[in-house]
Amino acid sequence: MKTNRTAELSRRAIFGAAAATAAALTQFRIRDATAQSTIEQPARDAPEAYIERAFELRRQAVDSGDQAYGATVVKDGRIIGQSQSLVVINDDATAHAEMSAIRDAARRVGRAGLRGATLYSSSRPCPMCEAAAFWAGLDGFHFGRGIEAGGAPRLCG
Numbered sequence: 152m153k154t155n156r157t158a159e160l161s162r163r164a165i166f167g168a169a170a171a172t173a174a175a176l177t178q179f180r181i182r183d184a185t186a187q188s189t190i191e192q193p194a195r196d197a198p199e200a201y202i203e204r205a206f207e208l209r210r211q212a213v214d215s216g217d218q219a220y221g222a223t224v225v226k227d228g229r230i231i232g233q234s235q236s237l238v239v240i241n242d243d244a245t246a247h248a249e250m251s252a253i254r255d256a257a258r259r260v261g262r263a264g265l266r267g268a269t270l271y272s273s274s275r276p277c278p279m280c281e282a283a284a285f286w287a288g289l290d291g292f293h294f295g296r297g298i299e300a301g302g303a304p305r306l307c308g
C-alpha cells in the first residue's frame with residue numbers, strides 16, 4: 152500500500168515536471184512565433200525599402216512597449232530576417248533589433264553564416280550587434296533615415 156502511494160506521488164511529480172516543461176516550451180514557441188511567419192517583401196528592391204521596414208519594426212517595438220529599434224537582414228533583393236527590439240518582451244538584454252534580425256535570418260536560412268547579406272537598422276548598431284554581424288559574415292550594414300553606410304562589420308565597432 153505504501154509502495155503504491157509512493158509510486159503515485161512519483162507519477163504525479165513526473166507528470167507535474169512534464170507539464171511545466173510543456174508549458175515552458177509553449178511559451179517559448181509563442182515568443183518565437185514571429186520567426187516562423189512569412190516575411191512580406193517590400194514592393195521594390197531598394198535600400199530605402201529595407202530601411203523603411205526597419206522603421207516599421209521600430210514603430211512596432213514602441214507599440215509593444217519595447218525599445219525603439221528595428222532591423223532587417225537582406226540578401227539577393229529579399230528580406231531574409233527582421234525584428235524589432237525584443238529586450239523587454241523576451242527579458243533578454245542581448246535581444247537588440249539587429250541581433251534578433253540576424254538570429255531570425257539564420258533560423259530561416261538554416262545556417263549561422265549569412266555571407267552576402269546586408270544589415271539595415273533604424274539606428275547605428277551597437278558594438279555587440281556589429282560584432283554579431285561580423286560573426287554572421289554579413290557583407291555590410293546601413294542605418295538611419297539617411298541610410299548611412301557602415302561598411303563591413305568589425306569586431307570592435
Ligand SMILES: [Zn+2]
Pocket residue numbers: 247248249250276277278279280281
Ligand atoms: Zn545592439
